[in-house]
Amino acid sequence: MNFDNLITENLVLNIVKDKLRHDENVISICETYQIIGGEYKNRLLALVAHGDTSAIFAFASSKWPPELFSDLTIECVYPLNEQFMLDTSSSSNITEYQFKIHSSQGQSVYYYYPFKSAHAKSFSSFHEDCKAISASIPKMNDPEHFKWTQKYRREDQSAIDRNIADGTITLQRRESKFREELERREFEYIVHKDFTIYTATWNVNGRPCGDIELKPWLSATENPPDIYAVAFQELDLSPKAITFSENRPDPIWIRRIMSSLNPNAIYEELVSVRLVGMMLTVIVRQELRKNVLRYSTQAVGTGALNFMGNKGGVGVSMQINEASICFVNSHLAAHSSEIERRKEDHDEIIRRMQFEYGISRRSIDEHNHIFWIGDLNYRLVDNPPRSVFDVNFSEIIKHDQLYQEMQRRRVFLNYTEGAINFRPTYKYDPGTDEWDSSEKNRPPAWCDRVLWKGERISQLEYNSVMSLRLSDHKPVYAIFSTGIKTKDEQKYKRVHEDVLRGMDKYENDNQPQITVEKTDIDFDIMQFNESYTRDITVANNCHLPVRFEFRGKEENGKKICEPWLHVEPTHGELITGDSLSIRFKIFIDVHHAWRMHRKQKTSNTKVPLDILVLHVENGRDIFITVLGEYRPSCFGFSVETLARLPQPVYELDLKDLLKIESDLNSSYSSSVYKVLNIPREIYQLVDYLNRNGLRTPNLFTVERKYATNPLINDIRDWLNLWSPTDFPGNPYTAAEALLMLLESPPEPLASPMEEECLYAESFDKCCEIIKVLSGPKKNTFLYICMFLNELLKFTPQNRLESIKLATIFGRVMLDGHGNSSKSIFRSLTEKDRDERRTAFMHKFLCNDIKDFARDVLTAPI
Structure with missing residues (x-):
């Protein structure tokens, strides 16, 4: 065996021993993994002997290989009793490296690596050790013989303390008793506060959002909700998205959601989770964010091979105050005949959707309040004439498959759905309110539903929005008033102190x-x-x-x-x-x-x-x-660097960009790089403003109020690509992007002459200073000044004055980040610096600079 590998294996073995008590002997360890919800989870199996009995301990590892005692958490313990069996049989090459552990706790599936780990034994060696131990000791079945394993119950493993392993004290068990007493007396300090929860679901049929207005769907109530849960299905129907299980939340749809929420409150995105076409975004009022103690997300694919993400569900679990809330967005199997497959999807989501909180997991049903929304795809048992779908919904719904399945208690056990008083939400000709006129002639159905389960939930509204015609589905929303368990802090403190006094x-x-x-x-x-x-x-x-x-x-x-x-x-x-x-x-x-x-x-x-x-x-x-x-962009690089780019920033590695930047002062630079007079990025912005913004009122403002506009990021991408497409912004965002681009380099545009700029008394002196700058810097400076002079010709329309422009651009081009270490800067107040920068810039805006600019701009770099 390699000596280094032996040392590493012993280190891992010692960490495992530290998790156990002194009278328990670790025989063998093996590196494995499990596939949970489509994710690969590291597992370390340890064969442990205690007296005449043995057990296999399954550890979850926060990092691999584990380096500290705290990196390992006991997930499960399998006693080697009569019920135990380690099954290595395989029916196909796909599961060649799979094995199953059968025990009194059920069946667990693990996978092992075909090669030997540097940190543990090979699986074959581990398996032989298990068989040898099983053959040498009797398989005792009395639970009393395995009482030692009960000390490692999963719920008692939260505390990271060596004393737990030593057996001196069981800190978490002590804490469990403490929590038990608090829970027993919670009636003394718990109150229920009403929260409004707004749930919404829409199958968008793979259509991009474009400029669609979502307020009719998401702002249907005058009073602002406390929590939003917004679900989409079929965001992306492409084979690539399905094959590779696209799981990145769509920022375009999320921005559209955030801009369409109730305007009477300020909201913050808590989390978004996506699996191919399904996406769920949970949003809370900003002042309530501090009440959200923790959250977790999970995704379950139930499509092809019971794994692909074209069908299935995504979920968000959150704890707000003392209550746990679960939102599930699902897209179940389609077609009228697939009732049984929809039940299988439903069962699989419930079985596999386990939200992880550290070492513990929480199933869907282990929440105080559950909201299940989505395209459930249930249809009508028969096909009534379409004329009846505008009246008498209460009678038609009795023929609904979901209604009948719930009546038979086959799916959504103990869930509730409010009365449906809206037309079926599927299937429409996109862009219309007309039923499907295609060759398939799909009958109408209430595919899109909202169900709930839990205490103190009352539905305030349940409706669809006919005016949104993007898809062949209509969006649905439901609003709930929910009583959330909340601590009365003063009462809790009294109970807490009383319980503490009562504990040893x-x-x-x-x-x-x-x-x-x-x-x-x-x-x-x-x-x-x-x-x-x-x-x-x-x-x-x-x-x-x-x-x-x-x-x-x-x-x-x-x-x-x-x-x-x-x-x-x-x-x-x-x-x-x-x-x-x-x-x-x-x-x-x-x-x-x-x-x-x-x-x-x-x-x-x-x-x-x-x-x-x-x-x-x-x-x-x-x-x-x-x-x-960090993905580089044109923001943050000097104009010298941008002027030397051989390709758009998007196509260059950061090391290539930094190489160009580091070569600026070398003779190598001028011989290798083609240098533009002015960076393309600055030229594109100024050119757009010349053509579209000269008459725009208050194009530039001291407050810079467009800095947070989402179009800035679209402009960033447009510049990074040297895109030939139309400019993605407007004059105001173009103006702000120009200021940001000039402000973002490590040194201001006037560097290294920014000190001299503050003491230039005459226009001639100012011109002499600009001449000293590098080619791209002086060209850019004068190009900007010429543009500003052009702006001032339209002062009656744009309401821009020379002093205002001098103030704004003086700060950007002469000050940069305001972090100069030069002594002259430290001797002036901020007000003095600002006034001197404004005066320098103003000389270029109130004097005729055409001749000077013509001489400088045509001079070779």
């Missing part, structure tokens, strides 16, 4: 500690001017109150994180049993784009972007790593 003191050390859901926060791929959020849960599983805070690092000026990262909350206190959701938000704006280029360096994969220190008072610090991959 812990026998382990009293060091405060918190459990962090994960220490690697992965932001995946990020782009300029887009907001990204991730949430983690921190919990107090020890018996002491815990105070925590994020602490700054000395090398970062004692700031807790990089300026483009926002953490909320930054500190807090958790009493025993409490948990808290911490949000990490990244937004790369004009001040930070160039920093992200340096941070990413030449890597085309995810890199550590920041490391945060989570300090626990009187406890150990926890280090949280922020990971991500």
Whole structure:
């Protein structure tokens, strides 16, 4: 055996031993995995002996190979009793590396690797060890003989504490008793607050949203809802999306949703989950976001091979206050005759949709309030004449397959559906309110439904929207008033203190500690001017109150994180049993784009972007790593770099872009790169404004109110591609994009002469300073000034004055990010700097610069 592999295997073996008690012997370990909801989950199996009995422990690993005691969590324990069998038989090559464990807990399917792991034994060796142990000891069936395994019940594994493994104390079991007492007395501190929940579903038949207005569907109530759950089916019908199980939420539809919500409240997207054509977006009122303690998503494909995502369901589980809510969006099997297949889809979604919260899972039915929405595809048993579908819905619905299936208690057991008082939602000729006139002549049906289950739920409205004609389906919405369990904090504090007084003191050390859901926060791929959020849960599983805070690092000026990262909350206190959701938000704006280029360096994969220190008072610090991959754009590069681009930014690797940037001052640069007088990106924006914006009122504003307009990102992509298509914005967003592009490089356009600009008293002196700049910089500066002079010719129409334009462009082109370290800058106040920049720019707007510009712009670079 390779010596390094032996060391690695022993390290993993020692970690497994640390999870167990001293009188339990680890015989063998094996690396395996399971496929859960279409995802591959690492598993480590350990054969463990205790006295005359043995068991197989299945560990979930947060990282592979595990490095710490806390990386492993006990998922399940299989006693080697009469019911135990390890079955390696296979019926096809597809399952050649599959095996099943039959036990008193049922059947579990695992997969092993055909090669030997460097961290554990091969499966064949592990299997031989299991057979040898089974043959050498009697298979005892009395539960008393396996009582030692009960100490490792899954629900008792949340606490990460070595004392649990030692057997000195069972911290989580102690905590379980504490929670039991709190739950027993919850009637003393729980109240129910009414929340309005707005559910909506629409099968869009693969049609793009275009400029469709969704307010008739999503703003059908005057009072603003507290929570939205918006579901789509058939977002994408392409074979590629189905084959590769497209799971990226569609940002275009999400933006359309967010702009169509009730205008009487401010909303925030909590999470979106997608599987091929199914997408579910959950949105909460901004002031209620802090009440959402945690959430989880899951997707289940039930299409071809009971796996493909063209049919199935996606779900969101969330805890708000003390209540758990589940939203399920499903698209069940189609066609009138497929009743049994729809039941199979329904059963499979219920069986496989398990929401993960750390080491625990929660099924759909393990929620206080459940809302099941989507295209359920149930049809009518017979085909009544179409004329009856405008009246007497209560009689027709008795012929509905879903109604009959629920009456027979075959599907949606204990779910409720409100009275249907709207026309069937399927099938229409797209663009009309007319029933299907195609050759198939599909009969009308109520395919799109909203069902619910749980306590304290009352339906306020259930309807469809006929005016939306994009699809062959009509959208449906249902509004509910839901009584959410909520703590009365004062009463809870009294009960909590009373319960604490009634519990014996812990026998382990009293060091405060918190459990962090994960220490690697992965932001995946990020782009300029887009907001990204991730949430983690921190919990107090020890018996002491815990105070925590994020602490700054000395090398970062004692700031807790990089300026483009926002953490909320930054500190807090958790009493025993409490948990808290911490949000990490990244937004790369004009001040930070160039920093992200340096941070990413030449890597085309995810890199550590920041490391945060989570300090626990009187406890150990926890280090949280922020990971991500920043996709470069034209924002953040100097005009010299942009002027030398051989291809659009979209087609270049970051290392190629940084190479161009690093070569700027070398003789190699001028001989290799073709240098444009002005970067294409700036030329395209100014050219568009020349043609479309000269008469636009207040085209440029000091407030920069268009910086957050979603069209900015469309313009970004257009510039990155050198796209030949029509400009995707309008004059206002083009103007803002121009300012952002000029402001985003690491140094201002006037660098390295920004200091001299502040002390130039005459126009001639100003011109001399501009002449010193590099070719692309001075050309760009004068090109912008000529455009501004053209703007001033239309002052009566655009209401722009020279001083206002000088102020705006002085800040952008002469100041950049306002972070110069030159001594002259430090000796002036911000007001003085602003006035001097304005005065410099104003000289180019109130003097005739045509001759000067002609001489400079035609000079070779």
